[in-house]
Amino acid sequence: MLKHYKTLSGHQNPVYALANSDQxxxxxxxxxxxxxxEWSLATMxxxxxxxxxQSSVYHLHYYNNQLFIGERSGAFSVYDFKxxxxxxxxNAHTKPIFNIQTVKSKNELLTTGEDGSVAVWSLKDFTEIYRFQAAYDTVRAIAISxxxxxxAFGCKDHLIKIYNLADYSLKQNLEGHTLPVTSLAYHPxxxxxxxxSRDAxxxxxxxxxxxxxxxxxxHLFTIYDIAFHPTLPYFATSSQDKSIKLWDAENFKLYKILSLEKAGIGHTHSINKIMWSNNGKFLISTGDDRKVMVWEIEN
Structure with missing residues (x-):
């Protein structure tokens, strides 16, 4: 299903963020x-x-030839590839930014983080359109249907908050987790x-x-990320327990555990972020051990 392909080293400190590009x-x-x-999957x-x-980066988001960089300082930068x-x-927030997403249909950018507020920005000129308080503490995860x-917003107070995207009105709260919600994903x-969640x-x-x-x-500890494969019926999860797990997206059967213990190769510390390559051939993972690992999907 998934096997280790390459370990990319070069980072000197923990890594929190990954993003694909149009290439x-x-x-x-x-x-x-x-x-x-910047890394190349062609040359690995x-x-x-x-x-x-200017400060540590907690989130990267790529959209329409631009890379959005969310910082610990509460600022975000926009790198234009053209x-x-x-x-x-x-300077968008008073505390760290943990997530950035784009609402393509509205041409809007959303930022959120440790201050619990969600800021809505115009993708035309990056003026602030709207701001609302989704939680009184950290919002770590965003998922758009x-x-x-x-x-959906994943909050430190254990709640998942569902908002209508048309007008950013609160639709409902989902209660179920007993500890902070740290990752969210809609089925494609x-x-x-x-x-x-931190409840594993x-x-x-x-x-x-x-x-x-x-x-x-x-998992045994916090689940930091959930990533659906772009075309196949799988999703992967990564955790503070140093493992990546591959699941069936239809019946939730566990297919594979990628860890030092199970596979003989893997991360030695918390795995903070995972993502699939654009073509779905690779799963990329990174975390506190400063390594970027590439896993190949076997058909």
């Missing part, structure tokens, strides 16, 4: 290094430090929302009602 072979990573690193090697940053430079840096009608076809459980919420369908004791 199939290029991706980016960032963390406590004060720089965003470091390309260059794409840009310096102009090959940072075009703007905005495939049809872009709803948005909109069948369900899946959440991961995955919860599956059926759509459109968000009824709790299943609770899976998935």
């Amino acid at each position: 199939e072979e290029i991706f980016f990573s960032a963390g406590n290094d004060k720089g965003v690193v 090697a470091f390309v260059k430090v794409k840009m310096p940053v 102009e090959e430079k940072v075009t703007i840096r905005i 495939p049809d872009e009608t709803e948005i 076809n909109g069948k369900y929302l899946i959440s991961g 459980q995955l919860k599956v919420w059926g759509l459109p009602t968000y009824k709790l369908l299943q609770t899976i004791p998935a």
Whole structure:
């Protein structure tokens, strides 16, 4: 299913963020290094430090030839690939930014983080359109439904908050986790929302009602990320327990555990971020051990 393909080294500090680009072979990573690193999947090697940053990076998001960099300082920067430079840096929040997403249908950018507020920005000129308080403490995760009608926020107070994307009105709160919600993802076809938490459980919420369908004791510690494969019926999870797990997206059967213990190769510390390459051939993982690992999917 998945096997180790390459370990990319070069980061000197923990890594928290990954992002693909429009170019199939290029991706980016960032963390406590004060720089965003560009890598090539074609050569499986470091390309260059794409840009310096003023504080640690907790999130990267790529959209429409621009890379959005969310910093510990509460600022975000926009790197424009056509102009090959940072075009703007905005002091968006008073505390660290943990997540950035784009609402394509509305041409809007969303930022959120430790201050619990969600800021809505115009992608035309990066003026602030709206701001609301989703929680009184950290919001770590954002997931947007495939049809872009709803948005889910994973909060430190154990709640998942569902908002209508049309007007950012609160639709409902989902209660189920006993500890902070740290990861969220909608099924690509909109069948369900899946959440991961510091309680080490995955919860599956059926759509459109968000009824709790299943609770899976998935990991030993915090589940930091959930990533659906772009074309195949799988999703992967990564955890503070140093493992990556591959699951069936239809029946939630566990297919594979990628860890030092099980596979003989893997991360030695918390795995903070995972993502699939654009073509779905590779799963990329990174974390506190400063390594970027590439896993190949075997058909």
